[in-house]
Amino acid sequence: MGALAIKNVTKSFGDTHILKGINIDIEAGEFLILVGPSGCGKSTLMNIIAGLEQATSGEVHIADRVVNNVAPKDRDIAMVFQSYALYPTMNVRQNIAFGMETRGVPKAEQNEIINRVAKMLQMDHLLDRKPSALSGGQRQRVAMGRALARDPKLFLFDEPLSNLDAKLRVEMRVEIKQLHQRLKTTIVYVTHDQIEAMTLGDKIAVMKDGVIQQFGSPQDIYERPANLFVASFIGSPSMNFIPCHLVQQGEQIGVTLQGNGVPQFIALSDRAELKDRVGQKVILGVRPEQWDVEQSEHALQCAVKITEPTGPDTMVYSEVNGVEMIARVHPRAATAAGTSLSLILDVKKAVVFDPETELRIA
Amino acid sequence: MANSEKFWRFALYGALLFAAAYYLLPLYVMLTTSVKSVEEIRVGNLLSLPMAVTFDAWSKAWSTACTGVSCNGLSGYFWNSVQMVIPAVAISTMLGAINGYVLSKWRFRGSEIVFAMILFGVFMPFQVLLLPMAQTLGMFGMANTTAGLVFVHVVCGTASTTLFFRNYYVGIPDELIKAARLDGAGFWRIFWRIILPMSTPIIMVTLIWQFTQIWNDFLFGVVFASGDAQPITVGLNNLANTSTSVKEYNVDMAAALIAALPTILVYVFAGKYFVRGLTAGAVKG
């Protein structure tokens, strides 16, 4: 059964086009992430799903029903907001009860639901407090409790963790994931944080300028980004983009890379897509962890400019083909700034982009 | 270094106290004069303390002083003002709250223009309204009535109250409204259950601001009311400008204090909100 389907949704204000034809389809129980930089239209799309804004054209289906003309309260959805949006003059119990009260849920049932939700989120002791007497994490919990009390077909999370400090954010992230696994509900989750996107999502829609750049599983998007934008947005540190020429050496097609030593030919063999492009400019996309330190005659010699130890790995900054390049290497393998490092590329994982269209070609 | 520091602190407090005296002296003069007898005023001077405190001037100002042709003191005017100020403040505050709610949380195409139009009402010189308003009130039989004055104050006060509430509500996150809508609450339910309970501070500010404005108004009182409906400010002005053979400054001062008493009390007990109102009215949020 389709839980949520968005068909050709657009949104414009006069000449400003916020959304330019969005198509998304997910199954019940899936965790969908809408991710992108601010202004990409992800929040607008969320509001359209919730019914808080109306689409200029296109259809929104929730549980196989067109909801374009259904009021937010009748869409069978619940939402957790970035600012939590707890009603400041009501205590936690009243906050959770407000929606049920509006829908005319009997008092006894309300209490039962409130107690169940409070137990599930371990916030029984907070029920009589006002939001102002809660910490950030507790407010977040209450906001989730309020959504859970609805038991909706669809949960909407609008950047729910961005007001928390780093440690709490990681904790709540895990908790949301556990909740999802336990309840098997369908969730749409908006974030600008690519780590949240990767860790939480079953499906990710990467958005920019009102267009979905890529829609797929986290691993797919990480390994096979559709274009330069997606490649640079997902992953931290960002993917290295190295400008080079496609050349043919004997049977093999490849690129030439140069650090501070002799130029090295890197074969991109078995990639049929590249055959027609020999002689053309391309951009080689290499993630920092796709480099390995190894002494070999095929290794690329790079001058180490800066090293950044992060604990488990060390980021090494150097220069390849005239642009900055970051390699994530084992802390013991990294050498000090000013020295030279031999790097071997994991060719199978590297990707190639067309510099004109910015699309991935191989 | 320490000495010059001390000197400057000394000078600072000196200057501040001097300024305090400047603001307080008129009040002191009013108070002392109002409890002196006419004879004592003639003998003493502005700053001399009263030798024999008497409240004759107060009772005269309240009940027997002449305000023009009639000589019934200020009491009637005082109650006129009370009857005018309560409904005028209540209605304009209510309208302001609802307008502010719409203009901040339910904007629609053109609502900003409506806001700008209402906002101009805060600044416009009311002189341009006087003649048409006098005609209109006359047409509807509301000239020289308290109801007429209430109406005028509501029309002219709604601009400021709308501005106050709108600026306050702009600071309430929109997400709260969205959450309430998802919870199934509509326009009115959100207003009554979510917004209004959060509005206590701005309601206080607005009530106090409107009370002070309307109580202290003289222009509308003198133009639109005559005789039985005149407010206290008009009464005071009449009293102070009625020529008697001997000018009774003690009665004038007692009358001025009676007229000032309600707003001074509000200032003393709710000064915090009063100051906030002044700044809110001035510095648009």
Add this chain to the structure above:
Amino acid sequence: MSTPNAHYGFAERWLPRLVLAPSFLLTLVFLYGFIAWNGYLSFTNSRLLPNYEWAGLVQYATLFENERWWVAVRNLGIFAVLFIGGAMAIGITLAILLDQKVRGEGAIRTLYLYPMALSFVVTGTAWKWMLNPGLGLEKLMHDWGFTSFTFDWLVNSEMSIYTVVIAGLWQSSGFVMALFLAGLRGVDDSIIKAAQIDGATLPRIYWKIILPALRPVVFSTLMILSHIAIKSFDLVMALTGGGPGFSSDLPATYMYSMAFTRGQTGLGAASAMMMLATVAAIVVPYLYSELRKDSHG
């Protein structure tokens, strides 16, 4: 529940407009409609009773030849310059003094500001007594031994407008203090610390860093004060009644006496239009810029 809810869009879209409508209509009719009505009256020959026959610019011609009107305009000039300048100077000075971590700041602030709670009529009545030539300030100075001291501004047609300035300053300067104190408290502390580390002296910090940062406050205070000045009516009525003669008239009192005591409705309407034009010239650009800022913020 699977049928589209017909009320959804309807209520969302029309209820807010409906709710705003009464106030909008009140504004439209009683502010803008009346401005138009008053504007029309200013082009008629209305005397004691309104007369709706078009008479062109007669009233404006009369107004511009009327000596009393020019006295009122000149007085407004004097009053506005001294009142605004004085209130700003006193207010800013007091705000800076109070900003020096003064003990009892709350109490002092309360004292400075209470005149703002008074009616201008009360203020006028009080100062009328204090400045009166027989028993007021003059007598006090005589009692203190300055027997040659005379103070007759209240009854001196050359000086009467200055008494209005004195009373106006007393009432409103504390207000300016409050605005600026609030502004001073809003200035980012770290800027001041940075300036101190750079070795700037306190007066220099105020003059070069803090006051420039308060430009918006200066601006809105100027707006409010000029607006008070142009509207000033009660203070003059209570203090001097516009006299002696019409020497302390302001446009507001001029308009009142023409329209309501001297039966010159058309002339009164014309003078009101002149006041409106003055206010609009100051306020409209201000509102425009404020609202623009708003929608881009």
